[in-house]
Amino acid sequence: MDSKLDNSDRKKTMAKGKQVDDTWQQIASDPISNLSCTSSCIAFADVDGQGENKIAVLDLKFEDKQPQLKIFSGGALLQSQHIHGFPCGVISFKTHQDATAPAIAVASGNALFVFKNMQPFYKFLLPDLPVNHAEVAAWKEADNEQDTDLSKLNSDLQCLRSSGLTLSSRSLRFLGLKGRERIDFFTQHKNQALVSTAVVTCMCTLAKLNTDENAVACPVLGTESGTIFVLNPANFSAVVRVEVSGAISCITASGALDVDYRIHVCTRSMGVYAIKGGHLAGTGFDIPAAAVGIDRLSKSLLIGCANHVLYCFTPKGRTLWQIKMPAPISSQSSMMYKAKMLRATLIGLQNGEIRIYTDKGLLNTSKIDGSVTALRFGHILHDTYVLACVTGNGSFILHQLQRGSEFKNANSGQGNNLLAGTSVLTLMGPPSEQQIRIKVPTKTKLYVDQTQRERDNAISMHRSFRRDYYVLQVLVARNYVKALTSSLAPTELEDFKLQVGATVKGIGPLFRLTINIRNIGAKLAKNIRVMLVWDDTIYDIPAAVATLPCMVPGTLYTPSFVVQCATQELVSSTIHAHVYSPHRSLPIVTAVVAMPISEPVITVR
Numbered sequence: 001m002d003s004k005l006d007n008s009d010r011k012k013t014m015a016k017g018k019q020v021d022d023t024w025q026q027i028a029s030d031p032i033s034n035l036s037c038t039s040s041c042i043a044f045a046d047v048d049g050q051g052e053n054k055i056a057v058l059d060l061k062f063e064d065k066q067p068q069l070k071i072f073s074g075g076a077l078l079q080s081q082h083i084h085g086f087p088c089g090v091i092s093f094k095t096h097q098d099a100t101a102p103a104i105a106v107a108s109g110n111a112l113f114v115f116k117n118m119q120p121f122y123k124f125l126l127p128d129l130p131v132n133h134a135e136v137a138a139w140k141e142a143d144n145e146q147d148t149d150l151s152k153l154n155s156d157l158q159c160l161r162s163s164g165l166t167l168s169s170r171s172l173r174f175l176g177l178k179g180r181e182r183i184d185f186f187t188q189h190k191n192q193a194l195v196s197t198a199v200v201t202c203m204c205t206l207a208k209l210n211t212d213e214n215a216v217a218c219p220v221l222g223t224e225s226g227t228i229f230v231l232n233p234a235n236f237s238a239v240v241r242v243e244v245s246g247a248i249s250c251i252t253a254s255g256a257l258d259v260d261y262r263i264h265v266c267t268r269s270m271g272v273y274a275i276k277g278g279h280l281a282g283t284g285f286d287i288p289a290a291a292v293g294i295d296r297l298s299k300s301l302l303i304g305c306a307n308h309v310l311y312c313f314t315p316k317g318r319t320l321w322q323i324k325m326p327a328p329i330s331s332q333s334s335m336m337y338k339a340k341m342l343r344a345t346l347i348g349l350q351n352g353e354i355r356i357y358t359d360k361g362l363l364n365t366s367k368i369d370g371s372v373t374a375l376r377f378g379h380i381l382h383d384t385y386v387l388a389c390v391t392g393n394g395s396f397i398l399h400q401l402q403r404g405s406e407f408k409n410a411n412s413g414q415g416n417n418l419l420a421g422t423s424v425l426t427l428m429g430p431p432s433e434q435q436i437r438i439k440v441p442t443k444t445k446l447y448v449d450q451t452q453r454e455r456d457n458a459i460s461m462h463r464s465f466r467r468d469y470y471v472l473q474v475l476v477a478r479n480y481v482k483a484l485t486s487s488l489a490p491t492e493l494e495d496f497k498l499q500v501g502a503t504v505k506g507i508g509p510l511f512r513l514t515i516n517i518r519n520i521g522a523k524l525a526k527n528i529r530v531m532l533v534w535d536d537t538i539y540d541i542p543a544a545v546a547t548l549p550c551m552v553p554g555t556l557y558t559p560s561f562v563v564q565c566a567t568q569e570l571v572s573s574t575i576h577a578h579v580y581s582p583h584r585s586l587p588i589v590t591a592v593v594a595m596p597i598s599e600p601v602i603t604v605r
Contacts, residue, residue: 023405024366024387028075028398035070035390036060037374038089039293039333039348040202040250042388044378045092047071047118049101053380054078055388056104057396058090069106071118072388074380075398081118085109093205093217095233103233105219107200112219112236124236126198129225132165136194139171143190150186166225168196199224206230206253206261213338218257222248222265228275230257242280244273250294252334262315264301266291272303274315285317293332295345300359302345304329310347312359320359327351330392335377337385342407346387348372354389356407363407368397497521498528498551500579500591508598509565515577515591517548517557525551527583530559533576539595540566565598572597 041058048054055072059080069081069090085108092102104115114122138160142153157171167175170189177185201224205217218239221229224247230240239257246267255261263275266287272294273284289307296302300320301313308328312320331348335356344363347355350371356364370391379385385401454461501516513532519525528551532544546559563575572595578587 023364023402023407024399025402026397027386027400028396030075030396031393033077033396034394035374035396036062036394037390039331039374039376040089040204041087042374042376042390043090043092043104044376044380045102045104047101047104053378055376055378055380055398056090056092057388057390058083058087058106060087062086067108069104069115072396075396079118081115083108083113085111088201089203091203091205091219093219093233094214095216097216105203107203107221109199110197112200112203112221112231114236122236124231126200126221126223126229129196129198131168131194131196132160134160134165135167135171139190139194142186150182153186154182166196168194169199170194198227201248202251204251204253206263207256208233209256209258211256220251220253220263222251224248226267228263228265230263240275240278242275242278244271244280244284245269246271250291252294252296254296262296264294264296264315266294266303272301272313272317282316285313287311287313292329293345295332295334297343297345297359302332302357302359304332304347310357321361323362325349325355327353331372331375333375333377337377337401337407339383339385340405340407344407346375346377348375348389350392352391354387366399370395498525498579498589500577500589502577502591502593504593504595508596511563511565511595511598512560513563513575513577513593514558514560515546515579517551517559517579519551519553519555521553523553527581528588529580529582531578531580532561533578534563535573536566538565538567538571538573539575540564563595568600570597570600 035057037058037060041060043056044053045056046053047056052073057070057072059068059070061067067083067085067087069083071078071080083106087106087108090104090106092104094102101117103121104118106113106115110126110128112124112126113120114124135157138153138156141156142150154175157167157175160171161167161175174182174185200221202222204220206220208216208218216233218233219231219236221231223229226244226246226248228240228242228244228248228251229238231237232239242263244265244267246269248265249268251263251265253261253263261276262281265273265275267273268290270287270290271284272287272291274281287303287305288311289305289309292304292306294301294303299315301315303311303313305311306328308325309322310325310329311322314320325347327349329347330350331346333346333348335342335344335346337344342358344356344358347357348371349355352368352370352372354366354368354372354375355362368389368391370393372389373392374388374390376388377385378388383403387399387401389397389399391397497520499518499520503514503516505512505514515530517528517530528548530546530548532541534541534544541561541563543561546561548557548559551557575593575595577591577593579589579591580587
């Protein structure tokens, strides 16, 4: 481990107080840091447990083969650590709840290097992949035949690779060599067992029980062979292992492992897959171009692609909207601004623009000098949020988010379109008016007094409610029994049902009463009769009984009766029409007809 570096000889230029816009303020800039990294190579972590987050930057430097893990405090470099191999990303997570400082993990090759207090703590190795028998046979055959120029081994491996077989790293290295180098390489490795190691290509973290920032989290690894590992932070054992088709290029996780979670991955073959409950959810979907990054916001997936377009998909692959950027997308990262409960995604472009998008559209745009190759949003103190950026020329820039900054949708007042200074495409979804909060009136004194009365008399009010409820039950039961005994409700007769209605024609003193009867059952109805019962002090009906023919299902039968008013008084009564069968003691159904008042008889002399 290097000691704390002396920055006096670095000739660092620190730009403080430079205003980028009303939202961001540049607080540090190091144009000679010569960093080479991506967005997955930046993480915020309280490495010393002092309550102040430091910025961990994984400086790749593939050309020098000397990658380093560097720790920055603001814009000053504190310490660095050499990393073996070819790393691809860095994360910070807590291994257990009582840990004072989080662990920092760096993925390199088939290993995950874990550091605590910037000291090596653990090394996790991915299990080796199975090697194809044809590849093993080709190496053994070349050793037995003593092939001097190894042309047969070269042709066999070329045929296996062209057939779609994934070769081991040794075979791929052999195919890249020529002449004497190839023979020396074969002589050096021919007696060693042929193994195929899994290579980590991307990683992220997944909360274990809750999604708090200081809660225990699990490392999630994506490999070149298309395998996703979720590791237990206590003993670094693989608790979830899922296979997808294609090498994984970017990954994002949401939820909690012990509750409910989703893991979404993009592959180099331009496929998107979702993992739920330790299994693939559905068959996935394809995207038009290679993915630069992926982020899940609410129930939407924001994927930046190499064709300069930012896509918004549903989890099932339906395109909600898409925006073509003015420059190629060079980086993408998630943004969680807890002070305003804002969840967004950051898009970095090669022209230096940094855009903030939600699943509803553009929120903010800022610009820096140089192309944006890496960016990460986080906080260094409790309420101090910063944006760390690395440019194409290696500069390290730090922007601070102004306190109390409000992010407003750039689409407000412009209908439901996404305006990004580029091609405008319609945003499918709810209208912008839905985002306007409803003004809820304040609580009045009457409301407060009423709620207080309910608290004071809760027991008596509940008893009164139960008493009224029991009375209602008794009344319903009584009326139901009355309806059954008086045949006011239709009853089934063997295998058929009858539907009865009535109409009255005339103004008096003579009326025509028509009974409408329909057989709504599936079989014939026989021996059905209609009998009227009335008040003989008011009405007189000469023929009060009618016999119906054999009733065909669905046919309407209309027996009619002549009703004569027998009084000169302006009164009326009801007439009961009983539909019955001679074989039953109770009517099948009874219709109660309310008769109108008869007009008086006018005598003209």
